[in-house]
Amino acid sequence: MPDTTPSCFDRPYSAFLFDMDGTILSSLLAAERVWGAWAARQGLDVEAFLPTMHGARGVDTIAKLNLPGVDPVAEAAAITEAEINDVEGVFALPGAAAFLAALPSDRWAIVTSSPLRLAHKRLEAAGLPIPKFIVTAEDVEVGKPNPQCYILGAERLGFSPSECLVFEDVQAGILAGESAGSDVLVITATQHHDLETSHPTLHSYEDVRVRIYEDGKVGLGK
Numbered sequence: 188m189p190d191t192t193p194s195c196f197d198r199p200y201s202a203f204l205f206d207m208d209g210t211i212l213s214s215l216l217a218a219e220r221v222w223g224a225w226a227a228r229q230g231l232d233v234e235a236f237l238p239t240m241h242g243a244r245g246v247d248t249i250a251k252l253n254l255p256g257v258d259p260v261a262e263a264a265a266i267t268e269a270e271i272n273d274v275e276g277v278f279a280l281p282g283a284a285a286f287l288a289a290l291p292s293d294r295w296a297i298v299t300s301s302p303l304r305l306a307h308k309r310l311e312a313a314g315l316p317i318p319k320f321i322v323t324a325e326d327v328e329v330g331k332p333n334p335q336c337y338i339l340g341a342e343r344l345g346f347s348p349s350e351c352l353v354f355e356d357v358q359a360g361i362l363a364g365e366s367a368g369s370d371v372l373v374i375t376a377t378q379h380h381d382l383e384t385s386h387p388t389l390h391s392y393e394d395v396r397v398r399i400y401e402d403g404k405v406g407l408g409k
Contacts, residue, residue, distance in 0.1 A: 195370050195387055199404035201350035203290065204340045204369065207299035207306060209241065209356035209377045211283045212313040216276040221269045225262070229254060242357035244300045244330035267302050274312035280376045282392030284315055289397035294405050296320035298340040298353075300330050300360075320344055332362035337369060352407075361386065372407075 208214045219237050226236045231252075240248045245263035287295065296318055299306050303323040310317055322340045329335055334348070341348040353364030356374045361384065364371040371386045389395060398406040 195352055195372050196407045196409065199398075199400045199402075199406045200352045200370075201294070201346040201404055202341065202344045202352075203295045203354060203405060204298050204337055204351050204364075205287075205295065205354045206242070206356060206360045207297050207301060207309065210280075210354050210360075210374045211287065211297075212277060212279050212309060212315060213377050214270075214274070214277045214309050215377055217273050218270065221266060221273055225266055225269075229257070242300060242331055242355075242359040244324045246324070247330045267305055271305050271308050274308055277309050277312040279313040279315050280374070280392060282394075286392040286395070286397060287316060287318075290405060291399070291403070292319045293344065294403070296322065296340045296344055298322045298336045300324055300336075331359040332366070334363045334366035334368075337363050337367035341367070341369070356382075358382070 205211050208218065218241075222240050223233050223237060226233045245266050246259045249257065249259040249262050297306065297320075299322070301309070301324060303321070303325060306321065306323055307317060320340065320343045322336050322343065324330065326339060327333070327335045337353055338348050341351050344351070348367040348369045351369050353360075353367070353369040353371045354374055355361045355364055355371055356377060361371055361373065373382065373384050373386050373388045375382070375388050375390050394409070396408045398408040400406060
């Protein structure tokens with residue numbers, strides 16, 4: 188039978204939920220400088236480690252390593268401070284600023300694994316707006332791929348996650364959006380290798396426009 192699942196380009200949504208890093212801005216160079224230096228100090232294989240730290244909260248990434256004598260909370264806090272002090276090379280993805288500016292402020296939120304101060308610093312560095320609604324690492328007990336963050340993001344906007352479209356770029360976030368019950372659109376602008384996914388993909392916000400429906404809902408147009 189043919190696939191009758193509605194495309195995210197063919198339906199209205201109550202709101203859009205955006206991951207931040209790799210989805211509306213690129214912080215890849217800055218993040219990998221800081222995390223690479225930390226990993227080297229811990230004696231880790233830096234090249235093998237770096238792909239594993241994207242999309243998750245720092246405290247969760249460190250805790251999974253089970254490093255002897257390492258306090259994940261303290262280490263994550265120190266890394267956050269280092270990242271706040273290093274935003275060189277952080278930039279908005281092509282078309283992202285105009286795309287966000289076209290959305291009503293009560294119809295979108297950022298849902299990020301970054302702490303709030305770091306999120307604000309990177310948005311400022313990228314020239315992107317601070318949204319009216321934002322969910323950060325401090326707002327949840329369990330980070331991505333747990334769906335708690337996207338459920339909370341939808342709640343803050345006043346909607347069900349099933350009414351929202353999630354914009355993501357890595358597997359942990361995609362799984363979080365799926366588990367929350369949202370449709371997911373995968374942004375591929377910062378990916379250096381193909382991410383296998385059954386979800387629709389978008390390389391650039393320059394390839395899409397915001398559609399506003401008569402009832403206030405938002406959608407994607409080409």
